[in-house]
Amino acid sequence: MRQLNEDTLTQAVVERLQKAKDARFREIMTSAVKHLHAFAREVHLTEEEWFEGIKFLTAVGQKCDDKRQEFILLSDILGLSMMIVALNNKTVPGATEATVLGPFFAHGAKEYGYGADLRQGATMKGEDVWVSGRVLSVDGKPVPNAALDIWQAKADGIYDLQTDGEFELRGRVKANANGEYAFASYKPKFYSVPVDGPVGDLIRATGNHHMRPAHMHAIVSAPGYQPVITHVFVEGDPYLDGDAVFAVKDSLIGRYTKVNDAAQAKKLGMPNPFLKLEWDFRLAPDEGIKARKKIAASDAVA
Ligand code: BEZ
Ligand code: FE
Numbered sequence: 001m002r003q004l005n006e007d008t009l010t011q012a013v014v015e016r017l018q019k020a021k022d023a024r025f026r027e028i029m030t031s032a033v034k035h036l037h038a039f040a041r042e043v044h045l046t047e048e049e050w051f052e053g054i055k056f057l058t059a060v061g062q063k064c065d066d067k068r069q070e071f072i073l074l075s076d077i078l079g080l081s082m083m084i085v086a087l088n089n090k091t092v093p094g095a096t097e098a099t100v101l102g103p104f105f106a107h108g109a110k111e112y113g114y115g116a117d118l119r120q121g122a123t124m125k126g127e128d129v130w131v132s133g134r135v136l137s138v139d140g141k142p143v144p145n146a147a148l149d150i151w152q153a154k155a156d157g158i159y160d161l162q163t164d165g166e167f168e169l170r171g172r173v174k175a176n177a178n179g180e181y182a183f184a185s186y187k188p189k190f191y192s193v194p195v196d197g198p199v200g201d202l203i204r205a206t207g208n209h210h211m212r213p214a215h216m217h218a219i220v221s222a223p224g225y226q227p228v229i230t231h232v233f234v235e236g237d238p239y240l241d242g243d244a245v246f247a248v249k250d251s252l253i254g255r256y257t258k259v260n261d262a263a264q265a266k267k268l269g270m271p272n273p274f275l276k277l278e279w280d281f282r283l284a285p286d287e288g289i290k291a292r293k294k295i296a297a298s299d300a301v302a
Pocket of ligand 2: 153212
């Protein structure tokens with residue numbers, strides 16, 4: 001293998017990869033090399049430009065720590081995260097659609113039962129909302145004892161993980177034996193993805209905005225069902241058509257309605273008036289789920 005040039009180099013690298021024992025690793029690496037070489041050829045990448053690329057990727061890595069995941073953000077704004085969601089979550093008819101996980105999920109949030117108050121300890125107030133609904137199977141039967149991992153940004157559009165503070169507006173809410181769940185929170189607001197790092201520079205260089213429409217995150221899981229990583233967006237949000245990470249699905253847009261009823265407010269421990277969001281999640285049965293997906297999902301909900 002000598003005297004390689006732009007016409008023979010790709011094949012030489014691919015042949016070298018064939019020694020790898022793991023077939024899936026071989027498949028992925030072979031394709032990655034072919035596409036990377038094709039990309040360099042297509043744009044005729046210069047040495048200076050590739051060095052800029054290496055500096056950018058280095059900065060992305062250096063921005064990461066145990067709370068900040070700049071590579072997830074990069075994958076999100078390039079639409080790669082949503083491509084992988086689409087490939088791996090062919091929605092079973094009737095099941096809640098999946099969308100992007102994002103960089104702000106955290107293990108170890110406090111567990112709550114029916115009627116949880118996720119506003120406890122919040123450092124910032126918002127519009128009070130009572131969120132309630134059911135976890136159902138695709139055939140409409142209640143799913144008993146589901147868990148809903150919920151997280152959302154504070155009123156200033158910043159997630160608790162972006163500050164040094166405690167967990168805030170997040171919790172693991174257990175549904176009851178009839179599949180019913182409820183919790184109090186604040187209505188989410190639209191916010192900017194983090195733009196103080198290299199991915200922010202990249203977004204600015206494209207001339208696009210860096211906003212996400214308001215949403216609450218949820219991972220809903222129950223024994224015997226496929227977990228779903230999803231959002232509930234807010235009807236009427238100005239960024240629904242321009243999400244910086246391409247994650248909006250029509251089926252995930254919820255309506256927040258105003259309730260002006262002192263007796264109901266008192267019963268629920270809410271101020272009067274308050275907002276209400278009624279939202280059912282529908283889970284697909286866990287049959288036929290691919291091993292790869294199972295591993296990823298159990299990591300997300302552990
Ligand atoms: C989020 O929804 O938390 C999020 C998703 C992608 C990038 C940044 C934030
Ligand atoms: Fe978010």
